[in-house]
Amino acid sequence: MTTVDPDTAAPPSAERARRRAAGDPVKALLHRHRELCERAVDPLEIAAGLEAHGITDRTAARFRHRDVFSLAEELYARSPRGEEPAAATAQVPAGPSAYRALGCALLPGALAAAAAAAGQAWAGPAAVTATVAALVWPGRPAGGRFPWLAHLLAAAVAGWAAHRYGTALAVGLALAVAPGHLLAAAFAAGARARLDGSRALEDFADRARPLLFASVAGFTAAAVGAAALAGAPLPVAVPLALLLFLTRLLLRHGSRRGPVAAALALALVPVPAAAPAAAAVLLVHAVLALSRASAHARP
Secondary structure, three states, X not given: OOOOOHHHHOOHHHHHHHHHHHHOHHHHHXXXXXXXXXXXXXXXXXXXXXXXXXXXXXXXXXXOOOOHHHHHHHHHHOOOOOOHHHHHHOOOOOHHHHHHHHHHHHHHHHHHHHHHHOOOOOHHHHHHHHHHHHHXXXXXXXXXXXXXHHHHHHHHHHHHHHHHHOHHHXXXXXXXXXXXXXXXXXXXXXXXXXXXXXXXHHHHHHHHHHHHHHHHXXXXXXXXXXXXXXXXXXXXXXXXXXXXXXXXXXXXXXOOHXXXXXXXXXXXXXXXXXXXXXXXXXXXXXXHHOOOHHHHOOO
């Protein structure tokens, strides 16, 4: 009785398929991320998606590419697609939508300032509600087991601060909504432009961090002006406004909710240093999260 070697017993077609896969590692990656590659508008979308799945420039070397962007270009070129990219580009917001968004951003500050000037008792709660709704409304579908926890904590932080420090603080936060909206939109557009001009993940990170710091600095100056205009205490109003601004940036760019919720919970600790510490913690997380290409892929 003769024994059969399993390796020699394999069908010739299966053996040839294994050899082709070994000689073409990109083909297996293309099959694994087929949906991402077929719906991508450009190679940058694929690069951001690969990074979100943990593929780095070092990993790309195993696929015989110098970086993730080069690997994404090959995947994009080898992916079948019909008319879907043209349909995707048609989803870019038009001019009237941008004006409506700006009008909604101006509304909280205007309503809060008018109600406070008229001496209305509901001015503080209304300002808190409008501020949280405008600053923290997500730009991408929320994920995780408790997707709305960060929003509830943001409302608790703003409400508790307004209760402790008065209506002026709530009005100051509401007045900071408009500059926060403009700077968040400018940061998103600038990061996307830097993503278009980058050729490696590290290159994009080096370009994105200064833009983030400039946006944070610009908003801090705007928050100082809003707090001064409302008569709110600067040491309290500015860190809280910055905390909500960073929360807005992270949630709108699809960041994980856990670190955001943890920073907001820290701000609820009833000590004066809690809000500045929470803002500092969230800034560190924002530098790490928003310097990733995957944070700026089109939703």
